[in-house]
Amino acid sequence: ADYWIALQEGHLTYGTFEDYKSIINRHIKPSMKGLRMRDVLPDDITRMMKEVANFSKSVHDKTYMLAKQMFTNAYDNKLISENPCPKMHAGGRDPVERQALTNEQMTTLIEAVKGTRAYVFCMIGLYSGLRREEILGLKWDCVRLTGTPSILVKRACRFVHNRPVVEERLKTKASRRVIPIPPQLVQCLQEAKASSKSCYVIGNEDNTPYTETQFRSMWDYVRNRTVGNKSYYRYRNGKKELYSFEAKLGEQAQNNPKVKYTIDFKVTPHILRHTYITNLLLSGADVKTVQYLAGHERASITLDIYTHLVYNKPEELMEKVQRAFPSSE
Structure with a gap:
């Protein structure tokens, strides 16, 4: 398993490679411990799949897909005489249906983050549909604001141990595309470009993209304006203590009177x-x-x-x- 996944490293993005390696280490290797590949039977595959039946459908399907690819590779290399992977097993929990934001919620979100670092990110996501890594990897050379305004998607920024890595290898070949953008986003990007000191649409003044920590800090502008139970730490008498409170719609933040809780719906990138x-x-x-x-x-x-x-x-x-x-x- 370790040998096979190592062969895939050059063909996969860092995030996908780490995801696959985690699936192998958590769900395939423990289930097959003590067995040689040539001794694995279809029933062993069935047992392995039963062990992930209550996980998400994504984890369930990836477990089978990776096991099948490994055993198929072993069969093609004549390491085993038969492939023990039968037809795909059904199972896994169906994902909870995502709820798109309504027009009213879109307006609420934009008004809540206007003037913050999260504003341009949210506008690009809502009006061009770019993935998170595509937004963070977007440079001004791929933004056209005259003629037919559009965004060329050709870079992605991924995090490796918090550090950003920008590359032109996208999630799939289909990810490279030219997206026409509506007037709302054109105006937003015109204003952002006029004040930008970075080659990245969302980046640092030294022309570097955000680190993972910086991205999370930026997204805090959304979280900090969302209602619900919140917690924070405070030092008292030299000890770190956890405090919790409920943020209610329309109230101002206790420690920042400029922040008001106006988002009463779930928002993720x-x-x-x-x-x-x-x-x-x-x-x-x-x-x-x-x-x-x-x-x-x-x-x-x-x-x-x-x-x-x-x-x-x-x-x-x-x-x-x-x-x-x-x-x-």
Whole structure:
């Protein structure tokens, strides 16, 4: 297993490689401990998959996919005479359906972070659908604000032990794309560029991208304005003590009167992208267009996640059925 994953390192992004290595170390190697590859039976694979049945569907499916790839590689190299991996096992917990932000929530979020470092990040996510790593790797040379305003996605910034690594190797080949941007985002980027001292749209004055710590600090502008239970540490008599309180809608922060709790819904960096794609589909954009703008490798990925948006109105389906089978009268 260690030998096989080491061979994949040059073909995978750092994040994917670390994710796969974690799956192997946590779910495959412990289950197969004490067995030689040639002694593994289909029942051993079944047992391994039962052990991850209650994990997320993502973990479940990756476990099987990686095991199958390892055993297929061993079979192709004549290390084993038979591949013990049968047909894909069903299982894993379905992910909780993500809720895209409504128009009102989008407005609330933007108003809450306007004037902070999180503002431009949120605007790019909501109005272009870039992934987090694509936003953090975005440079001004890929932003066109005249003619047909657009963003060229060709770089991604990933974190390795907190340090940023920017590379032109994207998540998939489909991730490289040119995204037309609406007036709201054009205005935001024009203002940001006028005051920017960095080659990165979101970066430091020394032309370096954000570290992971800096990104988390930036996202705190969103968290700090969100209602709910909050905790903080305070030193008292030389001891570190934990304090908790409930932030209520409309109240001002106790330690910062300039901050008001106005966000009463869940916001994550990925929800910004999810909202962008949802709004495209609700506006009537066809699946192939959305696939391209989202940077999905296959249209099936778009459909698997957003089918309920594409086919959620019976009257629209009836119109299509009637066009396919017109009345003979």
